[in-house]
Amino acid sequence: MSKLKQMTVFMYVVQLGSITKAAEKLDVSKSVVSxxxxxxxxxxxxxxxxxTTRKQILTTAGEHFYQQCCTMxxxxxxxxxDAQQLQLTPQxxxxxxxxxxxxxxxxxxxLHEVFHAYPDVQLELISHDGRSDLMQEGIDIAIRVGESKTSNLKQKRIGDFRDVLCGSVATINNHQADIAALEVDNIxxxxxxxxxxxxxxxxxxxxxxxDKSGSNRNGSPRFELNFKTHHKANTLPTCLSMLEQGFGVGIIPDFIFAKHKHTLAELLPDHQLNKVNVYALHSYQAAVPIGVTMAIKAIAKRLG
Structure with a gap:
């Protein structure tokens, strides 16, 4: 570090023409520069x-060294x-x-909404329902459903959604009697x-x-239903397709259900499941890159 400082001092002495002016530029005493x-x-x-007392002349070695100091x-x-620019423009x-x-x-x-105007941004997206190791896998942001255990990661709640218990229109119509009696064993x-x-x-x-009192949906605001898994899907699109094709009922997020109201219907349209909180996690301890900040804000806005 001292070598770099000495090279900077030497460069300013040459550029400004004197030890006095270099000391003023660097805000130090002349004796420190000397x-x-x-x-x-x-x-x-x-x-x-x-x-000399009136002028200074570079030696041949000094001229060569000065050029390298300027390059440094x-x-x-x-x-x-470049580092500061990364905090001004995402890339x-x-x-x-x-x-x-x-x-x-x-x-x-x-992400498309926030980054389509920034061609220097490169996205690597990983769909994964597990809990990835952000540090080991080099992940900038993890979006997770539900709060994570305490760790050295920064965690921020960015919104919520509700799951909707639904099935195909035909499925719901065929089980009206079961639904009215809250008998779900046949569903x-x-x-x-x-x-x-x-x-x-x-x-x-x-x-x-x-009001959390009561145990049924006739006059009481809260009640519970229990099901046994009959079918299972390893991806949400498959689960959604099975629901639309009449395999049974299941849950999908409300923002997805809203796009499929022509094929799906709620099992209990007057009632709702609890909210599910969504969190954004990252491992940056100091200044967070602007691209990371912009992505988190955009996802939070979408949730809102």
Whole structure:
């Protein structure tokens, strides 16, 4: 580090023409500048400047060394500018992971909206319902459903959604009597791969203001239903397709259900499941790259 400082001091002495002006530029005393020059020439064992009280002249070695000092300084300045530019304009690789249910219908549209005007941004997207190691896999952002365990990662709640218990219009119509009696044993359940064999759903009335009393949907705002998994799909698109084709009922996020209302219907249109919180995680401890910040804000906006 001292060598770089000495080279910078030498460059300014040559550029400005005197030790006094170099000291003013660097906001140090003349004695400090003189000491740096003396130490530089001593360590190099080369005379760089011939100085008198009125002028200074570069030696041949000094001229060559001065040009290299200028090159070093230009590279350093460019490095600073490039690093700062990354905080002004998004560019480079941004690696993002999100659950299958959120990637295609939420994350992708948000990223396209925010980055389509920035051709220097490169996206690497990973649809994954597990919990990736952000540091080991070089992931910039992880979008996760539900809060993660405490770690050294930065975690921020960016919104929420509700799952909708639904099935094809024909399926719902065929089970009207079962639905009215809340007898669901005859209704086949199509589970996502992350759901267990036994499915438990807790509902609240859409018009309820928080009263948690009661156990049925006639006059009480909350009640519960239990299902047994009959079919299972390892991806959300497959689960969605099975629901549309009448294999049974299952849950899909509300923002996906809204796009399929012509083929799907809610099992209990007057009731709703609990909200599911969505979080954005990253491992940046200091200044967060602007591309990462922009991506998180865009996804949060989409959730909103």
């Amino acid at each position: 000491q740096h020059l003396k130490q530089l020439e001593s360590e190099l064992a080369v005379t760089l400047l011939k100085r 300084h230009e590279l350093a300045e460019q490095a600073w500018q 480079g690789l941004i690696k993002i992971t999100a659950p299958h249910a959120l990637m295609d219908h939420l994350v992708l549209p948000a 086949r359940y199509v589970a996502n791969h992350w759901q267990e064999k036994s499915i438990h759903h807790s509902f609240s009335c859409k018009n309820s203001r928080g």
